[in-house]
Amino acid sequence: MFENIIGHKSLVEQLEKEIKSDSFPSSVLISGPLYSGKQTIALEIARALTCEQDASWNCKCQSCRQHRVLANPQVVLLGWDLFMPEIFAVKNVLEKKKDNISCYLFIRGVRKLLRRFDSVLLEENDSKFKKIALGAGNVEELLENFDPESKIEPKNIDIKAAQTIVEQCKTIVNEYNFTSIPVDQIRKVSYWIRFSGHGSKKIIIIENAENMNDSSRNALLKILEEPPDNTFFILLTSRPGEIIPTIKSRLRKYEIAERSIQENKTVIERIFKEESGIFTGIKEYLDSAIPEIAVVKKAAKQFMVDLYDNSKEHRGLSHEIKNILKPQFSEYYLSFLAEILNLSRELLQNSEFINNNPGNVIFIKKINKLINESYKGFEKLNINQELLTESMFLELKRDYEKFYKKSC
Numbered sequence: 001m002f003e004n005i006i007g008h009k010s011l012v013e014q015l016e017k018e019i020k021s022d023s024f025p026s027s028v029l030i031s032g033p034l035y036s037g038k039q040t041i042a043l044e045i046a047r048a049l050t051c052e053q054d055a056s057w058n059c060k061c062q063s064c065r066q067h068r069v070l071a072n073p074q075v076v077l078l079g080w081d082l083f084m085p086e087i088f089a090v091k092n093v094l095e096k097k098k099d100n101i102s103c104y105l106f107i108r109g110v111r112k113l114l115r116r117f118d119s120v121l122l123e124e125n126d127s128k129f130k131k132i133a134l135g136a137g138n139v140e141e142l143l144e145n146f147d148p149e150s151k152i153e154p155k156n157i158d159i160k161a162a163q164t165i166v167e168q169c170k171t172i173v174n175e176y177n178f179t180s181i182p183v184d185q186i187r188k189v190s191y192w193i194r195f196s197g198h199g200s201k202k203i204i205i206i207e208n209a210e211n212m213n214d215s216s217r218n219a220l221l222k223i224l225e226e227p228p229d230n231t232f233f234i235l236l237t238s239r240p241g242e243i244i245p246t247i248k249s250r251l252r253k254y255e256i257a258e259r260s261i262q263e264n265k266t267v268i269e270r271i272f273k274e275e276s277g278i279f280t281g282i283k284e285y286l287d288s289a290i291p292e293i294a295v296v297k298k299a300a301k302q303f304m305v306d307l308y309d310n311s312k313e314h315r316g317l318s319h320e321i322k323n324i325l326k327p328q329f330s331e332y333y334l335s336f337l338a339e340i341l342n343l344s345r346e347l348l349q350n351s352e353f354i355n356n357n358p359g360n361v362i363f364i365k366k367i368n369k370l371i372n373e374s375y376k377g378f379e380k381l382n383i384n385q386e387l388l389t390e391s392m393f394l395e396l397k398r399d400y401e402k403f404y405k406k407s408c
């Protein structure tokens, strides 16, 4: 049980004890920083809860075999996540290694996206969701080419098909373009746990659980007040402060800490089978797999340059940046914001810059504040990324003039 979890030793021991003694609570909240392994832990809990044997990593039971390719029908995945960086990364690994393990990795990475469109979650009247579910079904068919249980010869691993899968995943992500959980999905889950597969355990994993509107929250709260037997809710968040108290009070809380640099390197080497090299974090590693990452980073740099440039032509957001913020890049928007944060952090470490003008530090703080607001606007309110960036830019420009006018 939990042999493949890197780090988080005491939490894993506690979970193992609870699951073995049948005392694992029916509703839990796992909180911890981004990329600290919350999702992996949740998936392992789900596997351990439904295993027909001892849940060792190589367990041959039917349930574990389905879990390993993320196809266990007793688990439902809800909530949004950044899918593409991992999908690009696992495709790269598949291309490089062409072996059985990389097939597992690839299938799991892709299904983390596809499972959001399970038939269990399908609302008949939602034509947009239905259309995307159809697309997900097509990808699912292509995935059969990579079934690790069929032990494909390396030379027969079809990289072209993998590329097609990646392209179609990109389309799905752009079409769905949803960051918070629609109330219909909570209702469908409620129906599923009450009326299907009597007696079998059901696990509902909700990622970024803080991103719900009022009606979704209320619908979830209703289920959590009286969860049916054999049902387990695992909520994940990197912002526990944003989960409302009425929901929080129904959940047992587990906190996980940031992994050390060495542990992150172990994840890259052991899970992704890559040289960790210069990478100290998982996000850095996954971002490096995004083909467009260089363009995204360049746009972030341009944003900073334009911000500090007081000549007339940079009063508004440049076309170059606007082009990057088009819908096809929506998944990378958070990487764009993260890069701006990185650049402002670098400026703060430059003592000459800091000492030059007391306004500099205040201005950088303002940048950080607005970046956080943009994160929220994008994730919670589903505001278009171009609009968010433009209003952030204009507000900063106004402030810039306020801070620096006297010294200019």
Ligand SMILES: [Zn+2]
Residues within 6 Å of the ligand: 050, 051, 052, 053, 054, 055, 056, 059, 060, 061, 062, 063, 064, 065
């Ligand atoms: Zn098993």
